[in-house]
Amino acid sequence: MSLHATTTVEASADVSLRVPRGGTEDLTSGVAGVLDAVDAVSAVTVERVTSVRPGNTDIRVDADVTVVLELPAAASGGVTESARPLAVETQLTDGFGITQVNEVESVDPVGDA
Template identity: 55%
Template sequence: MSLQATPPTEVSADVSLRVPRGGSETLAAGVADVLAAVDGVEDVAVDRVTSVRPTWTDIRVDADVSLTMQVDGDRTELLQEGFGVMAVNRVDVAGDA
């Protein structure tokens, strides 16, 4: 077993998620809060909200985001396991060709 630290990875993604109503001051802050709670995510910047669908209990949002992640495996899978994340439509890793 190796005990080496995994370097942070810069990722851009297109995600679909549920943002709780009344949980944040802005919709972008709500998106960032949901993604920041995912294990391995260190930093979140919301580049653009592309779709908004209000429901009775939350707001369904599609957004383009930039993330710094600390992971060894599949970043798409990691993001999809986050609470409130409905789908990861695209993931691009900085430096990948």
């Protein structure tokens, strides 16, 4: 149980990440695994893989995804609507293997948020 207030959101984003070779049966599962390893993320749906660039030890991938994640809520009553895309980007790029969030297309509160 977290001692810090959070806001749960569902966000659609275009992300660039590195998927380890040989880690999963398919690329889509690899993308989901990298995103699911981010502490703030509780659910991942990979909408589509848009670019693949094989490397020596990993595969560089661009993908459109939808994630459910926890954003830290400010003491003033939560993350403002205008600040949510940047907060999503910050949470995702803190994850290992995620190189860039190219665009956050939408951020919607989940539940009573």
